[in-house]
Amino acid sequence: MDALSPALEAPAVEHGTLGTCPVAPDALQGIKRQQTNPARWKGEHWAAFAAELSSLETGLSESIAARGAYATDAGGTAYGLPHGVVIAKSAEQIANLLKAAQRFRVPVTVRGGGLTTEGESVAFGGVLLDMTGMSRVISIDPASLTVRTQAGIFWHSLAEELRRENLDYLSAPLNLTSSVGGTLGVGGIDVNSPRLGCSADQAIALQVVTPTGEIVECSDMQNAELFERVILGYGQFGVITEATLKVRPYTPLRMHYYYYSSLRTAIEDLQLIDRNDASDYSGILTILDCAVNLLVAFDSTEREAAFRAQWEAKLRGHGETGFALRMLARYALRPWKIGEAWFLLQRKRELFPELRRTEYMRDGLMLDRTVVFSRAVWKFWGGRQMVIPDLATSAAKFADTVERGNAVCRRYFQHYTLYCVGIRLRRDHREHYEMSCIPPDAEDWAYGCEFEPMTNGRTYSRDHLQSFKNAIYDIGVDIGASYYRFGGMMKGYIRRVFGDALVDRHLALKRKADPAMILNRDVIF
């Protein structure tokens, strides 16, 4: 029997009948103002709950030394402390925790790498469940090219284990501390996603602890409805404790960079490459509006040679030297833009060598893209505040959307980077994509763009950052896009983007699956 089957038989929720709506624009409990921290859970029955966990030897820690580590997430703009912390050890332990939490109505916030930016992995009271305690690789099967792993593991730690077998994961976020479980719950985009899809599409099967504490194995064949809701489900329908993932033979990357002075042209070329399966990896990183980098990479010399023969001449970008000469001419004619030229030069001096560090390259090949890009991201874009609003659209809407988002960035920040990448969609996974970052009108590919301000050590007011995010997200409402980061402090956009009918249906499912609404409260519902 499917774990969620009863929920699917529940009558559709008529909009407006639910009383206070947890997904309304002013949904953050107790706070009328949009997009801010939710109210802290007041701690009713905490002592009895803690005593229950203690009797079950669940490993609850209430010291500030334990709780302080989780006060914020990578975004650094949402702050909250849990009443207690549990470091995940087993599915059984988590099942006991969730059963007790249902009974005492204690919220449980699940955290992997803590790389959310809108407070989704911050606990505003209740229990913080740290999944990184479950970081063991259970088995690797080189014959079937699969791995079974505990879901708290960082993708990078998984890569360390797979490399010993000369294997690699398919795609994962370019960040060293993204966890497998957290990624499967939201999507996971890599520069090979235009070809291989998002990380969530690599999952073959999951072990999930439901909000009511049942331990359930699910896949497209077994408990499929639970699988559909947990994948890309923002942690609303269960805690992923184990995952079976596809893997592949390891190959280093042959990386090429092309430079554009037009964002639109670069996007058109990116989509040309994706449509024609011309490369194994592709993506766009902007430096300035007039300096846009299209990266293209390959797993084999054969693919690289085919690209050079068939597609390279069709790209309108330039190599590094050619582009440098164009920039020289540009600034010679515009001497008043010397500041911009200086910034570009500094970027070339500092960032480019970081992407070609000899210890991470061998014979011109990049040994590990996540190591190279994640280190660069933390070095050049990292900081105490990381605000990364994003937009996800169909291929047709993408260029217009990015240009509008870029204009917003220009209004708010002196320097910023846009990161654009395609996501190959699986037609057989359309149900997985419901109410997720994948926009409903996308066919075959969706495209995502992150708008990343470079704060250069400057601290901005929360209002400034929030206003910037709202301006980006309003574009999404206007054009019918989706977002990667629509939860947490941005959940006021959920109804506006997905519509009442879909949201109410998911809310009914959530209420059925999680009667006390304790799991990852205020992330979506």
Added chain:
Amino acid sequence: MFGSRSGTTVGTAARSDHTDCSGCSLCLLVCPNWRTTHDPRMTPEGRAKALQHGASLEEVAASVQACTLCGACEPVCPEEIDLIGMTLDLRARLADGQVVKVMQEEMKRKAAHSPVPVRAGRLFVPGPAMRIKDDVLKRISLLLGADVCGDDGADIARALKAGVPIPGERLETFLAGLRNAKTLIVEDGFWMRHLRVWLPKARLLSLGEALSSLDKVRRGLRKTDLYVIEPRSYHGDYERLVKHYDRLQLERGCSFNLDLQRIAIPPAGQAEWILKGRKVERIVVERQEDAESFALHGGCPVVHVAELADH
């Protein structure tokens, strides 16, 4: 600068301290304690975050004392926090009065001995396990053309690691034995951060770098060797040494105890992980203590890098 309050530790070019930790978790990924416990409280980030949120020293004591001082966290910290300095400073503040008294008395007794004079030139400072290996010591001395330091400062190293202030007279007798040396070669990279401050004019080399720079040693290295880099020296001078070992790997084809970020995995407690999935015929160690970590896992011979000159 971190450590200046206690007077027992010296910082490197620290740009910030635990208050600057932004919680990126990059230190956690490379921390041997996290790898074995999967408990974030046992990591530099866990300590920094706890202190930022009002934890008392006692509440972070277990984590502070468990740190192996391998230094893997420092090269990956985007805030460039002096994480080893932070840990040593916390240890200094946690040091038990009775332990401080006993250790300082021992150091004062040693200070009564006159320093052993050394010639100007190269001087090798071995660790305790190496000191009892006469044959290896002689070989190293010969290969490097270096005198072996008569006073290895083992009591000082223990005190520094425990956060115990060093009596001035003891430090003076120890440094008097080193001052004439133009090049100091140390087996335990922990010394590097302190000697850089105490003897800024001396050239400092790790034993591993010094030996692996010799042609006759490099020639002895095989493709099927696992070469075990001493983590403290390596992480303390990461930007330079990562290139040194990269060249060695390109030249000899051996493998290293390095992860995908090129951070050295300390062998203590992790020998099994280092060996996992590798086809290794011989293990080459830079630090004598590391030989013991691999001895337990058997299967292939363990030699000191100095012994490669014989092969």
